[in-house]
Amino acid sequence: MILPESFYERKDVVKIARELIGKVLVTNFDSVKTSGIIVETEAYAGASDKASHAFGNRRTNRTEVMYAHGGISYVYLCYGIHHLFNVVTNVKDVPHAILIRAIEPLEGIEAMLERRGKEKLTPVLTAGPGAMSMALGILTRHTGLPLSGPDIYIEDRNINIRKADIISGTRVGVDYAAEDALLPYRFWLRDNKYVSKGKGL
DNA sequence: CAAACGATTTTCT
């Protein structure tokens, strides 16, 4: 089933980030369906999180969509090249978001290989937020779309994930956030080949 | 209006 809006509108962004592990992210652009199991996420707790674009309730054109109610997408262009896909959570005016960092490919692998210019299926295809977005065809113009479909949505397919296999740790690429860079806001599946290496660890 | 920078990935040494 497709996750309902009530799933995203809860107030504990870290808990939602953990629960997204094992769910299935699906995109359906231009009649091409691609999907994968979410194996890595990071929580960004808005106003109180120095690593978040919305730290201190900073409000700009770019971050505006984070202040909407939960259940929509937030896509941000990083380093002028990479499109990073986030899920907006919590209620209106609370800018929480979850970065989806990696998936394990399920459907539309051929299309993903073509989008990435690859020939063989390797973890590099979708390990890492920029690579994953490109494989799924996600662009900045897809920001603000509802995650209830039809273009993009997240499903619960009752994939069995053992709680003990969900590992938490520090986030990647946010060293500048001082003490907030130490928070255990990153979650991933133990021993999964598609989890990005990040910089540390 | 001009300048600096980033929630990254790829490629070269």
Added chain:
DNA sequence: GAAAATCGTTTGG
């Protein structure tokens, strides 16, 4: 392991 690629957003004049 180190450095480049590359552009929208943000910030300062």
